[in-house]
Each structure stands twice: as C-alpha cells, then as structure tokens.
Amino acid sequence: MQEYFIKGLPSGEQVKVTDKDISKHMFTVMRLQVDDEVVLVFDDGIKRLARISDRDEQLLTLVEDLVDDVELPVAVTIAMGFPKGDKLEFVTQKATELGASQLWAFPADWSVVRWDAKKLAKKAEKLEKIAQGAAQQSKRNKIPSVQLFAHKKDFLAEVAQFDQIFLAYEESAKQGEQAQLVKGLSQLEPGQKILFIFGPEGGISPAEVADLTDLGAVSVGLGPRILRAETAPLYALSAVSVALELKG
C-alpha cells in the first residue's frame, strides 16, 4: 500500500492534504478514489491506515494505527566527507533504504569539492527530497534528516552526543581490527545513538583520525577489501542490521 509522510501530527480523525507534491501524487498520479486506502506517517513515526473521504477537498479519514515499526533499534547517523559528483545523492538514497536516521556530510581535509553556502543549501534540499522518496519506498517510519556542515569544526562539535562513534578507516583493515565493529555493535543498547564517520574518496587524513580518536571514535575495518567511499556506508548499515535485527 502507498505510504505518505505528512508533516506535523493529526489533530483529529480527518486529515486534509495540503502538501502539493503529495496531493498531486495521490490524486493525479495514483488517481486515488473515495474509499481507497493509503498509509499516512506523521512526525510521531506511527503508520496510520487512512481512507480517502473527499477527493475535491482532498480529505482522508484515519481508520486505525498499524503496528509496523521497521526502524533500526539504534539511531544511526552516517557522516561522510564531501565526496565528488552525485555520490551523496546515491548514499542518501541507499542509506535511507538501509535504515539510517541522519545523513551528515562535512568538508574533510581530502575532499576535492568545495561547496559554498548556496550550493550546500541547494544540495541539502535535493538530498531531503531523495531521503523522503526512499523512506516512502522502503516503508520507513521516519524520514532521515539531512545536514551538510559548511565547516568541519561545526561537525566535530556534534560528535560528543553519540553513545558510540565508529570511524571507518581503511588502515584498520590492515591492522587486524576486523573485530572492532562486531564488538562495538554487540555492546549497543536499544535506543542508543551511533555515528559512523567515512572519508571522501581520498580517505580520512591522519590529522582527522587523531582528532576523531580524541573525541572517542573507534577505528573499525569493514572487511579486507577496499570499498569505494559510497559503498562503505552501505556495508556499515547492513552490519548494524545483521547484528541487531537478524538475531531471531
């Protein structure tokens, strides 16, 4: 069944669609008719079954809450050094499918691209749309938030809030630190906030490794193969899911 994210919280049984994109999708693209059913997800993350009650007024009636929580048991933030081209778009889509809670990016020492404030605002807006679309398609309860930091120091100032900080560091693989990730994941409690940090294509600089280690980051290997910058976050999110959701 089609799922739509609606900003805010429901104020009663009736919901009037005011978002133009959503109303276009419901009534023009999907051609929904009176009594057709969809799932609405408000800011509380609860999926609600809703029925079209008036096409002209774009009104829906809430039928019942659905018990369907597909969020990861921990809130995972993916933070990545600005990569080239449209890799952030790719990571945003795939990380949303794989359950990320927040998508952050920052200008890393070895980021090749330099984005000014205008470019960052435009990019963030695009990524938010991608996250929303991917969240709907993968039937998420929440749309991941997007934040692009203009300055690395502003990103570093946010690192302390997390319960676990993992730094995906290529050299870790060579130093036999393959067990660190599984070990770290096994210590997580439901509801905790974890942060995964990834470099851009060129990787994380030694100065950044030192700074992040001082802030409590644990260097982890993601297997022995060299993963591209945009592939590593997908591995990490899959690992979180395997460790916390597939235990049976």
Place this chain on the structure above:
Amino acid sequence: MQEYFIKGLPSGEQVKVTDKDISKHMFTVMRLQVDDEVVLVFDDGIKRLARISDRDEQLLTLVEDLVDDVELPVAVTIAMGFPKGDKLEFVTQKATELGASQLWAFPADWSVVRWDAKKLAKKAEKLEKIAQGAAQQSKRNKIPSVQLFAHKKDFLAEVAQFDQIFLAYEESAKQGEQAQLVKGLSQLEPGQKILFIFGPEGGISPAEVADLTDLGAVSVGLGPRILRAETAPLYALSAVSVALELKG
C-alpha cells in the same frame, strides 16, 4: 599500488604485457617507468609484486609473491532476475567490491525487460569489464565471472551445485524469518559455495519461490525494511562478510 589482472599463469620471471588495455593504462595513463612497481594477479589469484624492466618491450620482472588474500572465505554467487535499466551494471560493480565470486542474471517471471541473445552478449561483455575494473580497484584476488542466462531453466539447472541456497524473499521478513540468514551463514564451512537469489523490481513470483524451494533454497529476510532490487544483494554480501570476516 596499482593492481592488474593478467590472463593465464606466469611462465617464468619475465612477463610481457600483451593486453592492449592494460599496456595503455600502465604506460600511457600511469606513465610507469623502469623500476616502478605494480601488483600483477594471474589466474591463480596470487598477488605478485612486479617491476617494470623494459618500457619499449612492455616487460615486467616478477619480484615476489605477496601474502594478501582478500577473498571471502566462501564463494558467493549472486543471481538476480533481469532488472530494468543499468541496475545490473550497478550491482556488478558493488557486488565485486563486496566480494562476490560470480554474478548471474536470468529472465524471471516478473522481469519487465526481455533481452535477446545479441543484447545479452553485449551486456555480459560490459559487465565483465565493470567487474574487472571494480576488482582491480578493490584489490581483489579474483575477477568475478559473469553469466547471463537466456532461459530460466538453464539457470535452474545450475542451482543444485551449491552448498547453501538463499532466496531473498520480501514476504519472509513479514513471517519472522529474520533469523534464517544468520543461522544459515553460521553453518557455512570455508570453501563452500553459496548462492543468493534475488528477484527483479517486481520480486520473485510464487511459482519461482516454489521451484527454488524444491531445489533446496531457504527463504531469508534481509531486515524489516523494503530494499530495492539493486540494494538487496549488497546487504546480503555485507552480511556474509560480517558473519565470516569480522569475527576477529
């Protein structure tokens, strides 16, 4: 250090580069000079350090074998119903980075595309190039092989050779079969051959589920979120790596 895959096996200490793409990359793109070092990987999967000994003759001298095996401990074949567009290209690149041993695709009941023999041959050639490039970049010991089946029955005839067969089935997630994948992976022995089967965008048909189950496939869930057709294989390969390589 740059890595190149060379067909065949070395016949002595001297290696003459005959592949035009490789020689162009070595001597025109990378501008390698006498005494520069590269890694050569022959069909035996052993990485060998080699030194340029003659640019004009495109000769290299083998220096020593390197102890660097980054292959997964089990051979993983990814088989996917023909997806739309360039999704197979995407899956080939990413699955190669993530350690796949073979990449197969077949016309599934719900595949929208219909590729004739000419198109299949062209597609396979393109995928082989992508696999080779990705294998070099992720420093693999082997290039995954590519096989596109013109008929589903030919694919089904190959299924029996595997030690474990996993069917990524969306409905499994809903039936609480989240533990099947981890359980199956925990039973694997090094060197075994495993097969992961994925549907195209529309999924696997009930008839296909029945046929594959008869052939020994176990339906597995890949977490509670709906993954796109091209994302599911990446989750599966990451799961194999987490289960078998990150144990420490």
